[in-house]
Amino acid sequence: MELPFAESYKIKVIEPIHRSSRNEREQWIKKAHYNLFNLSSNQVYIDLLTDSGTGAMSDCQWSAMMLGDESYAGSSSYHILKETVKRITGFEHFLPTHQGRAAENVLFSALVKEGDVVPGNSHFDTTKGHIEYRKATAIDCTIDEAFDTTSTHPFKGNIDLEKLEKVLKEYPAERIPFIVVTVTCNTSGGQPVSMRNLREVSNLAKKYGIMVVYDSARFAENAYFIKRNEDGYKEMPVKQIVREMFSHADAMTMSSKKDGIVNMGGFIAMQDEELFNSASVYNILFEGFVTYGGMSGRDMNALAQGLEEGTEFDYLDTRIRQVAYLGEKLKSFNIPVQEPFGGHAIFVDALRFLPGLPREQFTAQTLAVELYLEAGVRGVEIGTLMADRDPVTRENRYPNLELVRLAIPRRVYTNNHMDVVAVALKNVYDRRDEIKKGFEIVSEAPIMRHFTVQLKRV
Numbered sequence: 001m002e003l004p005f006a007e008s009y010k011i012k013v014i015e016p017i018h019r020s021s022r023n024e025r026e027q028w029i030k031k032a033h034y035n036l037f038n039l040s041s042n043q044v045y046i047d048l049l050t051d052s053g054t055g056a057m058s059d060c061q062w063s064a065m066m067l068g069d070e071s072y073a074g075s076s077s078y079h080i081l082k083e084t085v086k087r088i089t090g091f092e093h094f095l096p097t098h099q100g101r102a103a104e105n106v107l108f109s110a111l112v113k114e115g116d117v118v119p120g121n122s123h124f125d126t127t128k129g130h131i132e133y134r135k136a137t138a139i140d141c142t143i144d145e146a147f148d149t150t151s152t153h154p155f156k157g158n159i160d161l162e163k164l165e166k167v168l169k170e171y172p173a174e175r176i177p178f179i180v181v182t183v184t185c186n187t188s189g190g191q192p193v194s195m196r197n198l199r200e201v202s203n204l205a206k207k208y209g210i211m212v213v214y215d216s217a218r219f220a221e222n223a224y225f226i227k228r229n230e231d232g233y234k235e236m237p238v239k240q241i242v243r244e245m246f247s248h249a250d251a252m253t254m255s256s257k258k259d260g261i262v263n264m265g266g267f268i269a270m271q272d273e274e275l276f277n278s279a280s281v282y283n284i285l286f287e288g289f290v291t292y293g294g295m296s297g298r299d300m301n302a303l304a305q306g307l308e309e310g311t312e313f314d315y316l317d318t319r320i321r322q323v324a325y326l327g328e329k330l331k332s333f334n335i336p337v338q339e340p341f342g343g344h345a346i347f348v349d350a351l352r353f354l355p356g357l358p359r360e361q362f363t364a365q366t367l368a369v370e371l372y373l374e375a376g377v378r379g380v381e382i383g384t385l386m387a388d389r390d391p392v393t394r395e396n397r398y399p400n401l402e403l404v405r406l407a408i409p410r411r412v413y414t415n416n417h418m419d420v421v422a423v424a425l426k427n428v429y430d431r432r433d434e435i436k437k438g439f440e441i442v443s444e445a446p447i448m449r450h451f452t453v454q455l456k457r458v
């Protein structure tokens with residue numbers, strides 16, 4: 001008999017979590033105005049709100065923290081992290097920042113100006129925000145398959161080369177500071193980009209003399225998918241795949257809260273010394289001196305260790321198989337989920353789950369609240385609430401998909417927890433015909449309303 005799969009680590013420290021009664025949850029969610037962001041974490045049993053900064057550090061990371069060097073300039077922690085970033089990514093120059101959007105702020109300050117266009121694959125919202133804040137435009141060049149939930153394309157994060165070349169032809173090179181490639185593509189559901197696509201984007205960029213920047217939060221998960229699903233990479237170690245990926249880029253921004261497996265942190269890395277020098281000025285202005293950039297020495301040590309561990313096959317195999325485990329379990333209950341499963345989350349298709357509910361009553365939010373009421377599981381709505389209103393007409397925007405994202409924190413929950421999540425959703429699914437009413441808005445902020453919106457039952 002083939003031995004079953006099991007986690008590539010054992011547990012040394014635990015944190016108790018508590019179940020609650022349905023009655024308690026009814027009161028808590030009402031008090032939170034049916035907004036899951038307003039719940040206290042102790043009102044949540046299994047928290048799948050995000051995989052960002054919620055991972056569990058290893059014993060080696062915790063011990064590295066004790067060796068942190070808190071010198072203002074030139075600390076040993078900085079040098080350890082710089083060497084690790086160079087070894088893992090191949091980039092010569094490196095700037096620490098306090099998180100991913102800070103890296104974007106610093107690098108884009110050096111590169112993006114009013115009137116520019118930045119093509120890419122479904123830019124992450126902070127990336128888009130930092131482009132639009134500078135009165136530049138993000139142009140989405142993702143392949144069409146990315147938006148088709150029934151397509152099983154293995155690399156739905158890929159850039160459509162024809163769409164990209166059209167942009168490169170249409171605008172002069174001075175107005176295109178760089179192409180951004182998000183690995184894996186968060187916005188299209190944690191979907192990977194193939195090595196072949198990375199190579200082709202690089203070739204096209206070179207032809208037009210444009211830089212390529214990777215938004216790299218989940219670069220290691222992307223490398224894992226290349227190893228698993230792309231011809232020619234089965235036998236290659238993940239670390240070597242990572243080096244090959246970054247060899248096709250000129251620079252990278254990183255949210256270390258994802259594949260760095262730390263709770264806070266980010267960085268920028270690049271080949272070009274001139275770009276490093278100009279970005280350094282903004283780093284000092286916004287983040288801190290170039291050898292700490294908003295991070296304490298101990299956190300830089302933990303990140304260096306996290307980058308080592310996060311690019312090991314056994315860790316990635318454990319992680320991504322756990323995400324797939326939840327996906328398969330939901331599928332076995334006939335619950336409509338997006339496929340192929342992404343690297344960090346499972347997306348439940350709320351329009352197929354609750355087809356009778358009017359979209360004006362926020363279908364995905366209704367499902368997310370029902371899941372919380374059922375078992376204290378917190379997911380997040382990626383639908384009409386998040387899509388917000390049209391800035392001009394102020395009408396609700398209805399995106400193609402109405403999803404509940406179940407993001408899995410790294411090394412935090414066991415598959416028993418995944419079983420609870422799956423059965424909770426099955427129970428909601430079994431009584432889906434009774435869910436006839438959703439929510440209406442009581443109050444909302446002018447932008448990014450989903451974080452603070454207050455709702456009431458219709």
Ligand SMILES: *Cc1c(COP(=O)(O)O)cnc(C)c1O
Binds near residue numbers: 099124257266
């Ligand atoms: C999380 C994330 C960011 C922003 O990083 P923060 O650390 O949250 O500031 C940028 N891009 C992608 C793809 C991300 O997933």
